[in-house]
Amino acid sequence: MVGWPGSRQNSLFTITADTHEVRHNPEYYVMRHFSKYVRPGAKVLGTTSHFNSMAIAFRNPDGTIVVVTQNALEDERPFEFADPADASRGFKATLAPRSFNTFVIE
Template sequence: MNYFQSESECGNGKNTWTYGEYVFNLFRHYISNGVNGYMYWNSVLQDGESTWGWLQNSMISVDSKTGESTYNPEYYVMRHYAHYVQPGAHLLSYGGHASGEATAYENPDGSIVVVMSNSMNHDRDITIDVKGETYKAHLKEHSFETFIFE
């Protein structure tokens, strides 16, 4: 049976990095627990306000006065998953360093993608074990990272 996460939390319209980290962990939580898809509600909002007048976060904000657009932290969360994890990818069991903040996938082309975050207040050096190989990686503090192994 397939499951789809269809109700994302909309935030408060401030589009902070801290909330982006929270959303990253929501993605990781739902995907790690069996959903096959994730619906993000607000791709683009003008002035951070929904059509019913509620301030909400979005991936991209548009300023109604200048027309200028801003890519918000949640855009980068979505990009790490949507850009590198291919349609038809399979979730892998991942138990390496930072496994509480990571998910791993095998793409249809055989590449392995590990998407992780570092919510710590300091950089971290970690090792990633993939298909019998060990790789070293450096994670900057409060960052989202994607590693691709072919």
């Protein structure tokens, strides 16, 4: 798929021209981490990280917190999160190598 002239765009699906087979691309699975749990009206919470990974947290309108993380490294990495409004609401986890992870705090 091509977007702006000269740029390549990733798509969520690929459909083969001959068999019309639908293939879910990696971007589809990444999008599911967000779209399944982050609700309309959610607010982004600040996060910090000390290793080569990414994390983003959201507070849903119902008070649940959704944390989506990526560990792009080849090794497991420890991860911890505490609710900025209530440090007792948090968790520690080990992120698998080269993984995306979603955590929901009720």
